[in-house]
Amino acid sequence: MKMNTDTAATAVVLPAAERLQKQGKLSLLWQEMKRNRVSYLFLAPFLILFTLFTIVPVVTSVVLSFTYYNILEAPKFIGLSNYRLLFVDDDIFLKAIGVTLKFAFITGPVGYIMAFLLAWLISQIPQKYRFFYTLCYYTPSITSATAMSVVWLYLFAGDRKGLLNYFAAKLGVIDEPYLFLQNINSIVPVIIIVSLWMSMGVGFLAFLAGLQNVPKDLYEAGEIDGIKYRWQQLIYITVPSVKPQLLFGAVLQVVSSLTIFDVSVQLVGLPSPLYAGHTILTHLFDYAFIKFEMGYAAAIAVVLFGMMIGLNRLIFKWLGRD
Incomplete structure (x- = not known):
């Protein structure tokens, strides 16, 4: 007891x-x-804007994803119906996931490595020439997809006036024009090529800034310790010194590779032939701004958000240990 x-x-x-x-x-x-009230006062503008334009929209999307909402009527709670429809009955969405992941696993690592290597090469040339090369590689990323698509549409046009078809016919490689933007086997490679061309964005500039701020003393100490070649400097000194920039660039690359939209729509249209270039963001745009099924679109947005969070956690695990 x-x-x-x-x-x-x-x-x-x-x-x-x-x-x-x-x-x-x-x-x-x-x-x-x-x-520390003064510090919190300085942080207040950012916290207010971050709450209003990031946290509130995310929470609203999660709530709307459990409803049927067509803008004209009040949201009606339907539970997990949107998610069940997404993963069980919506074959186009499942195909969009496959296309998006294919983009992410190709354009993500390749664009990331290209940005870092180009930034490293530019950092090796004299200071007076760096601005010119930086501008050349950075300009495509700040040019609108509409403007860039004009050039690429001319390059990949499916008639004899298309640049690639014209030279291939002149060389006798083909007898009739190849439909680059209508053939389901070439749509994804074309979009990947254009996306890589436009991938030298903020991450590229972050890499360049980080590389230029690596202390010269480290390279001198490396030479004393026996480092003779540039690739040894890159592996043992440069890469460990720019880990914060590598992490920042990786996060940006993941977000950009999962949100491919403008390039696909401008090159192959919406919808693309047999949905060969249909991405998750394209599917979201279709349901949100063409069909006005906002509840279903919110469910797509939540799935995309979850994919980004998961990949970013992996990146932090690999690059954010320090």
Whole structure:
């Protein structure tokens, strides 16, 4: 009987102790905020904007994903129906996932490595020439997809006036024009090529800035320790010194590779032939702004958001250990 009484008393005391501990932590947090109130005031504009334009839209999308919402009527709760439809009955969405992952696993690593290597090569040339090369590689990323598509549409046009078809016919490689943007076997490779051409964006500039700020003393110390070749400097000195920039560039590359939209729509249209170039973001745009099924579109957005979070966690695990 005494044992039961002690057990009951312990069961009552433990929650009380946990509540006191939580209250103590909240009290310490409030005191810390009061002591550093000037810092929190400086952070307030960003926190307010971040809450309004990031946290609130994400929470709203999650809530709407469990509803049927067509803009004209009030949202109606339907539970997991949108997600069940996505993964069981929507064959086009499943195909869009495959196309998007194919883009991500090709354009992501390849674009990432290309950006870093080009930034490293530019950092090796004299200072007065760096701006010219940086501008040449960075310009495609800030040019609109519509403007860039004009050039690429001319290059891959499916008639004899298309640049590739013209030279291939002149050389006797083909007898009739090849339909680069209508053939389902060539649509994905073409979009990947154009996406890689436009992938030298902010991550590329971050790599370049990080490489230019690596202390020269490290290279001198490396020479004393026996490092003779540039590739040895790159592996043992440069890469460890720019890990923050590598992490930043990797996150940007993951986001851009999973959100391919403009290039696909401008080159092969919406929808693309047999949905060969249909990505998750294209599917979302179709349901949100053409069919106005906002609840279903929100479910697609939540799935895409989850994929980004998962890949970014892997990147932080690999590159963010320090």
